[in-house]
Amino acid sequence: MIALTGNLLLLFALLSSISTLIFAKTPAINVDKKYKFTCLFGVFQFLFIFFSYILLTYGFIISDFSLITVWQNSEIQKPLIYKITGVWGNHEGSMLLWLLILSVFLFFIIKYDRRIPRSVLLNTIAVQTSIIFAFLLFIIFTSNPFALQLPAPIDGIGLNTLLQDPGLIIHPPMLYVGYVGYSVLFSYSVAIMLENPQTDNWAKWVEKWAYISWTALTLGICIGSWWAYYELGWGGWWFWDPVENASLLPWITGTALIHSLHNYKSTGQHRDWTLLLSLLSFSFSLMGTFLVRSGILTSVHSFASDPQRGLWILIIMSFFILFSLLIFLRNLQKENEKKDFVFFSRGTFILINNYLLMVSVVVIFFGMMYPLLLEALTEDRITVGPKYFNIVIAPLVIFIAFLMPIAPNLSWQDNWTQYALKKLMISFVITISITIAIQILIYGNAYTFNLLLLGLAIWIIIVSIIDLLPRNLSNFNLSFSELKRKNLPIMGSRIVHMAFGMMIFGIIYASAFSENKDLKMNLGDKIQINKFELQYDGFGTHIGENYDDLQVNFSLMKDDKKVADMAPAKRFFRKSGDITTEASIQKYYFDHIYITVGEVQEQFIFVSVSYKPFVRFIWLGGFLMAFGVSFKTLFRSKIIGITDASAN
Amino acid sequence: MLQQINFVKIFFFSFFIVFLFSVGSASENDQERISDDIMKIAVELKCLECEGQNVYESNSNFSQSIKAYIREELKKGKNTKDIIHDLHKKYGDEILMTPPVQANTYALWILPFFLLSFGFILLLFKLKR
Structure with a gap:
């Protein structure tokens, strides 16, 4: 019974997404009608997928072993909470969860983004729907969670024991919200590129999605690392495991995207680059899914992999990446105004930040794929382990950490203010003193490389704290709404920077002195x-x-x-x-x-x-990062269409 | 205006000094804290039977035999480097967690530093213009 209903629901969802696509792209009918029906079927997609997900969960709860998925991944004795969360502890269920989140985001676009021009919105819905459509086909034909077997066995095989853990309750959904959140940015970017090369306000439309996805991804990665820390029993928190890397890549491009969006919103520069970053973020999300699901890269995470399904995801992935890149190239704009290049300006520093982040993406990706490539080409087998990544990422982190406290204190135009300079100098002196104190207390006399990183982390923290002092935020005699608009976003970004400093501090300290x-x-x-x-x-x-x-x-x-x-x-x-x-x-x-x-x-x-020692700083920093960004999400400046360079 | 530039110069210069100091005598104490030689060797070796674990973390038959082997060799008085060298010879490059720098890994090792210096040169070029 569950199998039949579930299949029907998926089929209805498929039909709804086809209808959405038809209504969104039919030129003949008038815009209002088109909009109304597109949204209606969009919501239908969400509802059908939602109910099918609920149904599968119900199947797990009542242990209906006539469903192959339930039989393979559950058992009668399993605690109830793991019956519910076990839904995403296997390939079929996790793909359905992925699909559910895709459709939830579609629903949010329809519900909350009504103020955006119809034409852009319709295209966005269409792109988002086509992603849903592709994954629906994938689920129905290659990984149907409602596949039936009769007669039903008496008991199931049971869930992978490593996964029966509280960490699993929240880690995958969070990670998926982050991954899939970038689909919204992807859809918007494609729609913006299709629509009008001169659409200018879009930074404000997509900003919140960039923040939401980033927050979820940050939390997801943190929880995952925490889970590995206490469950795998080696006391490590980051293994540079392919699957971890796959989640780190969209996180890094997402970070670059947030900064680039900030730049674009304030100065109108680097529009194409910002669009490309949103395309890249979702491409890396897709790639992460592909890598985990295909079993091409093996790791402790690939609890359910199957090469044939991998091929399907590869096809979906290639299609969306190529399709978006083609549109991107066709709509590439020449930067119309060439400003004078000023080194000490926030724009330049954001550009450097983006460069460094992209280098880390390339390096991590290359390190991840290199053994595969090498084996395919020469049959030489090598291993690229954590040490390699630590060695090559360390210099990048040093540069990033060095520039991080400086950049927010620069203005958009040029040159320093006396005040900012004084602030940096003072903080620098404090940092050096603390670092030397640490060195004398712990190391004795020798300088080490770790000390440099510790010092930089301390510097980030100190500058952020100084920035958070009330006198450095804008006037406090403003009304609350003004305050909210002006101060809270700045506070949010400083908190994130501080949290990053804490995280580096924790990582270095705990690895050096444990x-x-x-x-x-x-x-x-x-x-x-x-x-x-x-x-x-x-x-x-x-x-x-x-x-x-x-x-x-x-x-x-x-x-x-x-x-x-x-x-x-x-x-x-x-x-x-x-x-x-x-x-x-x-x-x-x-x-x-x-x-x-x-x-x-x-x-x-x-x-x-x-x-x-200080190992808790790692996760504290991670959660604080997510917290800081939620400030930015909730209190974004709401004035649309004003390039407000002073706002943050 | 002049004052400002000096400020900036001093600032970067002092950082540069700290940086030099730090790099100059890197990781001397670092090695001391690891007392257990077996662990030191085992984390450098990949467990060839497992997926993405090193010999130290893993409890597979392979890892246990390797650990036993290391223990024996250490008792014989061999040093860390030789033991890793022997194992490398026996099992090939794959057993090393960190790929050796050799013909087939030059690209892997050079790329990051190439990209970093490329960006630096690009920046200098832009600054000059």
């Missing part, structure tokens, strides 16, 4: 880690809903006083027999004490203990 100990412990043994003592108290068991834990108990002590109990575990899943490692993490200010257990014997255990 202490690791791998050792064998007998009952009652104590070990020293940083300021703490850890005592092994024996082990016990804990029975979960579909797993049993072998818990190893530790007491964490500081100055001979017990601070906390810690209990890392080995988790045995009853059905699959899989064993996962559950780390135990204890917070201490911004630091973490991180324990995982290896082998557990009657007399002794193997344990791995780490002390990771």
Whole structure:
């Protein structure tokens, strides 16, 4: 029954998207009618897809094993929450989620973007619908979540055990909102290019989508990294794994896009480049999906891959990328006004920012694909691991971090203000003092490369904090709405910059100064880690809903006083027999004490203990970034059509 | 106006000095903190049976045998470099997490620095005009 209804819903959705396309592109009928019907069928698409998604979730909840997808990825014993989230823990379901988010965004365009000129809006809806259409075809023909098998088996195979974790509840949907959010920018850009080369206000239309997608992607990546940190049990937070890279690429182009949009909105320069960046962001999102789904690049993430489906996504991807690039090239405009090139202006610095970001995109992409290319061409097999990426990305980060505090203090036109200079100088002196203090306290006497990065991170943080002081924001005697319009967006961008500084600080500090100990412990043994003592108290068991834990108990002590109990575990899943490692993490200010257990014997255990100072800055920074951008999203300057260089 | 330019110059110059200092004697202390030689070697090696894990992180048969091998060799008194060299010889380039700089990886290593300097030259060129 579910299978039949689900297939019908998908079919109706397909018909609605065909109707949307027809109404949006038929020249014969009058514009009002065209608009009305296009929107109507657009909303229909959303509703049908939404209900089909709900239906699949229902199938998972009642464990209807006549659906192949449910049978392969669920079981009766699985906790309810993982039945619901397990919908996107497999290929079919996650593609349906992808489709759902595409259609939700279509719905938002229809509902919230009514003020945009009809012609542009209709084209945008048409492009967005054609993406939905392509993915609907893909789902119906290659990965139908409502595929039926009769008779229904009694119990299912079960969800990949690594994925039965709270991190999975929110990580994929967030990431997908980010990925798919760029489809809106893609659709708008194509529509703008098709419509009128002279359309000028569009920066204001697409701005919020750039912010929303970026926020979601940032959160998605952060949560993913947090999940890897505590679930994979190695204590690492970023592995330069192909799938992580694939999510980082649209994030970087998205970052470049936000800055370029800001520039375009304020000065009217680099229109084409900004459009190209929005096309690129979605292209990289598609590519990320393709890489994960096809299994071309293997990683811990590719829990459901299939080369044949990969081919389909490749076709969809190539079509949209080529199609948009063709339109882009046809509508390429010559920059009409050649201004004098002034080095110390915000525009130039944004351009440099964009260049550096694009170099990192190229470098990461190249590093990711190089082993594949090399093997295809010469059959030589090499591995490009994390160290390579760290080496090549570090100089780029240094430049970016160096320019980051300066750029927002420059004006659009030219030259410095005395005040900005003074501010930078003062902050620079403070930074050097703090950095030297850190160096003396921790390193002793030698300078190291890490210190430079730490110093730059501190500099970013300090300048941003100075910028956030009330006296440096515009006058406070303004009315609230003025204040909102003028100050909050600036505050938002400073918070994001500060958060980025915190993140770099956390990454460098935690990697440079973490202490690791791998050792064998007998009952009652104590070990020293940083300021703490850890005592092994024996082990016990804990029975979960579909797993049993072998818990190893530790007491964490500081100055001979017990601070906390810690209990890392080995988790045995009853059905699959899989064993996962559950780390135990204890917070201490911004630091973490991180324990995982290896082998557990009657007399002794193997344990791995780490002390990771300032590691929490990494995620704190990430979440703060998302928070800062939400300021910008909510309080964007709403005046349309004014090039307001002083506003932010 | 003159004062302003000086400010800027001083500012960049001081950064440059700090930069030189930092690069000059990079990562000496860095190595000291890793006491466990096995870990040091194992993180440099890829687990050839797994997907995207290094030998240290992985618990596969392959990784365990490699770790045991490293332990034996260390006991014999071999140093880190030689052990990695031997394993490299036996299993090929693939086992190294970081690709060696050689004919088939020149492009990989040069591209980032080429792009960076290209941008720099472009900027200088624009500034001159």
